[in-house]
């Protein structure tokens with residue numbers, strides 16, 4: 001930590017007006033800021049009442065709860081001050097202005113507190129990602145996933161893998177560097193390759209997760225598609241219970257893809273209204289159609305909505321083999337005698353977006369579908385493409401190392417193990433070459 005580093009401050013709580021606003025200050029001059037504005041510094045980590053002044057001895061701005069977290073036991077690892085003030089616009093503005101007048105303080109940039117926490121070793125990269133996910137989590141399962149990530153599920157596992165890799169690498173390198181000396185066994189490749197193989201199996205298992213972690217993080221995508229006027233927008237509005245799409249009797253009014261995020265039993269489902277899927281000459285609409293097709297093509301599930309009073313239209317909603325459910329809308333207009341039974345076959349839903357008939361069945365089926373696709377995903381190690389890409393590189397390097405076999409070249413094996421360890425270090429943001437030497441000297445007591 002550099003002592004001449006800027007001290008940063010920011011409003012850390014939500015948009016005013018609110019009951020309480022939390023303003024954080026981090027850096028070497030945080031204490032000075034507190035002394036200047038509150039007149040005194042409370043016991044570490046103990047809440048203390050204070051009147052905040054716009055400068056030493058100046059006019060009172062507000063009454064506050066102040067907290068003092070001396071480094072390194074703080075959120076950022078630096079000296080941190082937290083001010084809890086009344087959450088009014090003018091109060092917050094006055095406190096921030098007063099902080100800005102303290103020498104050496106400046107407003108924080110986005111993410112700067114977390115960045116400092118990461119730089120000071122308080123959080124590794126995967127935990128930083130978990131923190132971001134926790135803030136954006138919309139459903140219970142997403143919250144659990146994000147919290148695990150923040151608490152170090154992947155970070156600790158990656159560190160464990162990396163530690164074992166470095167030991168294996170140390171074995172091989174000891175064999176290379178000290179092969180003339182009597183106190184190191186000649187061939188250490190066998191045990192090192194055994195470690196590489198078991199790591200390969202563990203990491204391979206973590207990758208063979210059907211991408212459930214990413215799917216939970218992103219939410220399952222369900223595209224609502226079908227011919228114009230079938231009632232797609234009406235269905236979306238019904239499902240979302242708020243007006244998000246324009247419902248109109250004229251065809252082709254929904255020009256773009258509209259997203260609605262649903263929480264179904266704790267699992268996130270993103271509904272896409274692709275009402276624009278139809279042939280059109282209008283260039284703006286054509287673009288909407290193109291996007292609608294693309295997103296529907298990537299969806300986990302398509303709800304193909306048709307007008308039950310019209311001739312059946314069995315057009316394929318998207319490219320590829322996306323699972324599709326038939327939703328026959330407007331059954332309120334169908335003669336009672338012709339009405340399909342509500343206990344219809346799987347993937348076939350007679351509904352009325354107007355009256356709400358059949359919607360409970362459709363929502364229950366969606367919830368079951370989301371549950372089946374995402375259950376247990378909160379425990380996945382891999383939650384982002386970044387993790388997956390890094391772990392794939394590790395696996396590839398381990399495969400190349402194993403490919404050498406126990407009669408293989410030590411320098412090649414050592415290099416592949418080094419690459420694999422480096423990838424894991426990049427995953428957590430902790431690449432450090434010193435460890436290898438540490439392990440060599442610790443395990444072999446060469447003592448020179």
Ligand code: GDP
Pocket residue numbers: 227228229230231232233234235246247248249250251252254275329330331332333351352353354355
């Ligand atoms: P979209 O083009 O597929 O998005 O269709 P809209 O949601 O805009 O609906 C087209 C028209 O059908 C509108 O006039 C709706 O009010 C009407 N509509 C939608 N769903 C139903 C339904 O279940 N029953 C009846 N009677 N009309 C509906």
